[in-house]
Amino acid sequence: QCANVCPVSSITETYEYPDVRKAIADPDKIVIFSTSPSVRIALGEEFAMPDGSFVQGKMVALLRKLGGDYVLDTNFAADLTVVEEASELIERITKQQAPLPQFTSCCPSWVKYAETYHPDLLPHLSSSKSPIGMQGPTIKTYFAKQMNLDPSKIVNVAVTPCTAKKFEIRREEMNAASGYLGLNNVRDMDYVITTRELAKWAKEEDIDFISLEDSDYDRLMGEASGAGVIFGNTGGVMEAALRTAYEYITKEAVPEDFLNLQPVRGLEAVKEATVTIADLQLKVAVIYGTKAATEFINQWKETNQSYHFIEVMTCPGGCIGGGGQPKGTLFKGDGLRQNRIDGLYNRDTQLNLRNSHDNPELQKLYKEFYGRPLSKLAEEMLHTSYHDRSSDLGK
Numbered sequence: 001q002c003a004n005v006c007p008v009s010s011i012t013e014t015y016e017y018p019d020v021r022k023a024i025a026d027p028d029k030i031v032i033f034s035t036s037p038s039v040r041i042a043l044g045e046e047f048a049m050p051d052g053s054f055v056q057g058k059m060v061a062l063l064r065k066l067g068g069d070y071v072l073d074t075n076f077a078a079d080l081t082v083v084e085e086a087s088e089l090i091e092r093i094t095k096q097q098a099p100l101p102q103f104t105s106c107c108p109s110w111v112k113y114a115e116t117y118h119p120d121l122l123p124h125l126s127s128s129k130s131p132i133g134m135q136g137p138t139i140k141t142y143f144a145k146q147m148n149l150d151p152s153k154i155v156n157v158a159v160t161p162c163t164a165k166k167f168e169i170r171r172e173e174m175n176a177a178s179g180y181l182g183l184n185n186v187r188d189m190d191y192v193i194t195t196r197e198l199a200k201w202a203k204e205e206d207i208d209f210i211s212l213e214d215s216d217y218d219r220l221m222g223e224a225s226g227a228g229v230i231f232g233n234t235g236g237v238m239e240a241a242l243r244t245a246y247e248y249i250t251k252e253a254v255p256e257d258f259l260n261l262q263p264v265r266g267l268e269a270v271k272e273a274t275v276t277i278a279d280l281q282l283k284v285a286v287i288y289g290t291k292a293a294t295e296f297i298n299q300w301k302e303t304n305q306s307y308h309f310i311e312v313m314t315c316p317g318g319c320i321g322g323g324g325q326p327k328g329t330l331f332k333g334d335g336l337r338q339n340r341i342d343g344l345y346n347r348d349t350q351l352n353l354r355n356s357h358d359n360p361e362l363q364k365l366y367k368e369f370y371g372r373p374l375s376k377l378a379e380e381m382l383h384t385s386y387h388d389r390s391s392d393l394g395k
């Protein structure tokens with residue numbers, strides 16, 4: 001079924017871990033893994049652990065055992081995406097230089113779908129790159145400088161639930177670090193391996209995953225908020241961005257109901273809500289699946305209803321149901337998806353740090369490198385543009 005609907009034809013998986021293994025064996029390379037939010041909630045299923053087990057510590061230990069020089073958290077970059085995307089939303093509302101509603105753009109399948117079938121929507125897509133799209137150039141510039149690493153030796157590996165990210169990292173424009181560093185042949189992110197690939201690699205190496213002692217991320221780009229954690233499921237990007245938008249607009253602490261934004265949670269394919277921030281009534285929608293997105297967009301165009309912010313993810317339930325995740329959802333469906341979602345929300349509530357903009361490592365990054373959200377450097381490195389691909393349809 002997915003093969004018929006996936007806009008990036010990501011169902012046929014290409015394994016990249018053999019190339020990563022070669023990079024690890026090369027003493028001249030520095031291999032840096034970055035792990036997406038939803039991997040840690042599903043990897044355990046490949047090793048017969050209960051559905052929805054939160055295995056972050058073992059996952060980090062596994063990547064170290066496989067030979068990674070550094071293990072960083074893409075949730076950190078999810079916080080970065082939230083801050084840039086919330087700032088962009090506020091600019092759209094207050095300065096009106098770009099149209100509303102703002103659509104999220106962190107799902108590469110959704111972006112390519114919009115480029116192909118709805119190019120008229122492209123000015124509505126957030127220019128903020130996805131977390132992986134921000135993590136790559138930030139590692140090769142800021143992190144490399146802080147850690148005294150030669151950026152040309154860095155091999156960036158994203159560990160993701162998503163086969164479509166293999167397409168995204170190879171988009172021509174995903175080479176911001178190259179321009180900044182003045183180096184040719186430097187890609188922001190070099191490889192993508194999926195949750196299933198990581199498990200396959202571990203099994204080939206005979207690593208006993210269950211007995212691994214928990215390990216923690218390397219610092220500097222390894223700390224993340226609960227908002228970064230929930231990025232991995234449907235409604236999570238919306239909730240994370242609204243937490244930050246609330247504090248940026250009101251200058252007041254994020255209230256409890258924004259830390260538990262029930263109207264945008266749940267497994268319905270389309271959720272709508274009106275959210276009040278100061279004197280603003282924000283009309284938002286959260287959608288997953290291209291079928292639901294098509295119906296929503298057609299209806300929206302017909303009725304001309306007004307929205308401020310719309311999240312679209314392609315996979316059922318968001319990235320927790322991504323094409324590179326363990327295949328249990330084929331048999332267990334929404335029950336398993338809900339277990340994975342619960343695992344992420346539970347983690348969010350366990351953390352003291354719930355808001356992206358409060359992340360101290362992120363604040364340090366802005367202070368020492370990007371300056372502020374939407375600064376000139378942030379626009380160059382963390383934002384992108386999209387292409388009309390409607391000619392691919394041959395019409």
Ligand code: SF4
Nearest residue numbers: 107162314315319322
């Ligand atoms: Fe990838 Fe699916 Fe997440 Fe989109 S929803 S980013 S295709 S895993």
